[in-house]
Amino acid sequence: MSKRVTFQQSARPSMSRVSGAVVAAGLGASMVFGAGAAFASGTTGTANTSALAGSATADSVAQQATAQTKAAAKAKADKAEKADAEKKAAAKKKAAAKKKAASWEVPVSKYVLSASYGTGGDRWSNKHSGQDFAVPVGTRVEAAHTGTVVKAGPNGGGDGPAYGNAVVIKHGNGTYSQYAHLSKIQVRIGEHVKTGEKIALSGNTGNSSGPHLHFEIRTSPNYGTAINPVSFLNSVHVHI
Template structure:
């Protein structure tokens, strides 16, 4: 007796059909609330990851996310390092500029100090006879002087006492000066002139540069005198008759008499 299979009946469902049916069953369980208690066994009994194709998709997404995070972290680190390098460079530049400014200020201060020292040196004046005093004043009258009055002042000084230049200048006369005896005339640094008369000997020559306090000769009694002393004049020119008050002149230059 021949057996025949009814067409379309009792055929095993295909894999697609089984998956669809399983999904429908899970949905039905979720709707009925059963999935809450059966979730773990149901999912455990479910199709393998290789059959559904879901796990590869999730894995691929995690890998991409990790790569993006790593790139972001690397970019953040690079930006941080660049910012730190820029900050270090700026700090180094600021330090160099500060050091340069300090060096420039130190040079400027040194130059100012040098200028001030030179100014003081140029403006330093001393008495022509150290520790002496004026024995005969300016414009004193009498027959002793041909002009009728004293054109300078006399400093008390025994013969042989060192005579000093009162300031910085250049010797314009050094020799015999008639009634002044041996004399020296110096053009001072400020353009005025000073004269030193009745010297017993001269220690400088014409054209020589002298400084304040430098010995230029020694006192004596040469020329028209009654005794040893130093005749000192301050003038506006090198010539006789341009005299100014020598005491006021010295005091104006800081010399206390």
């Protein structure tokens, strides 16, 4: 009986040992699982922070790139707009110059009309062949239209002493303009002049009763072919 009791006690571990082993195992598992959880938690936190930082950097770079692209596009547009404006201004200037070259004008400014075309009297051997503009000596005289100088000099440029110093310009439409009684001639024969270009200074030379510009429109360069200059100017939309 005593032997059986001894066998049973040796075959079963004591309850305190079993409990201790279970507790130890539990603590070990807890430590292992806790460390793993802590490790996993630490790893996850680091990865999220890096991802956020990387995302912020990428957004900043993207914004800078977008801003630079917009700035470059605006600069290109501004440059194109400026070039277009300059091109239009040049075209407008060219058109204005072309229009001016194609137009006619009065040869002097701030004038008083005196003897007109067809006037008779003791001062002329025949009726007056042009339109007189009373202006002070030294007034700027301009080409009434684009053309080429065919006469320039004293003695009416070859038309006679009554005209004093004179200039005759040939125009592309088959007409000629004449400017007489000048104090100074500032062009030479063969010179090309444009509408409004200075060609002389007014005076009182030749057969003149006072300072003025004698202006004619002719159908040839020579005396005797004059037509009414005022009517002609009206036909080319110049009114005096």
